[in-house]
Amino acid sequence: MADELLAEESQPLYERVDGLAFFERLVDRFYVGVMADPVLARFYDAEDLDGARHRLTLFLVQYWGGPDTYNEQRGHPRLRMRHAPYEITTLARDRWLVHMNAAVDGAGEDELGAEDRSAMLEYFAMAADHMINSGGLSLRGDGTTLPS
Numbered sequence: 417m418a419d420e421l422l423a424e425e426s427q428p429l430y431e432r433v434d435g436l437a438f439f440e441r442l443v444d445r446f447y448v449g450v451m452a453d454p455v456l457a458r459f460y461d462a463e464d465l466d467g468a469r470h471r472l473t474l475f476l477v478q479y480w481g482g483p484d485t486y487n488e489q490r491g492h493p494r495l496r497m498r499h500a501p502y503e504i505t506t507l508a509r510d511r512w513l514v515h516m517n518a519a520v521d522g523a524g525e526d527e528l529g530a531e532d533r534s535a536m537l538e539y540f541a542m543a544a545d546h547m548i549n550s551g552g553l554s555l556r557g558d559g560t561t562l563p564s
């Protein structure tokens with residue numbers, strides 16, 4: 417009995433949701449928002465959106481306790497380094513989070529339990545903060561900075 421409880425507690429989120437398919441749906445919703453957002457869309461290569469979806473999906477699968485396919489295909493995540501080419505301001509962070517939070521909210525109650533939902537929202541807020549790499553003031557309000 418105690419063992420069963422323990423096993424349940426240490427079970428990764430990946431196994432409580434619908435595995436890979438859950439993360440594919442989440443990332444699909446996320447990218448619909450991102451590509452309609454002028455602050456973010458300009459960062460992405462429109463020709464390689466399937467690739468971008470694939471990379472984020474595999475990363476999240478791995479992070480939440482699924483297979484390590486991301487590492488096999490891409491190596492160590494080193495996410496801050498991989499984001500260095502993009503000027504990520506607090507505005508870009510906020511816009512990214514708006515779309516990821518909406519994608520999480522888009523999961524039905526039967527797909528994602530309340531505790532797992534909070535854990536994901538908390539993780540994304542923390543991870544997105546960590547990706548900020550530019551203090552550029554967004555004086556135009558659209559994510560671009562004025563020339564210095």
Ligand code: HEM
Nearest residue numbers: 459460468471472475490498502504508509512543544547
């Ligand atoms: C804070 C704002 C963020 C912006 C503007 C941003 C933007 C981008 C862009 C433009 C790419 C390249 C897309 C591609 O793979 O072709 C990318 C890749 C990626 N991002 Fe973000 N990102 C942000 C935050 C995050 C966060 C919080 C995470 C993780 C929770 C994340 C995970 C990833 C992953 C896994 C990749 C693919 C890395 C690779 O294997 O090459 N990003 N991001």
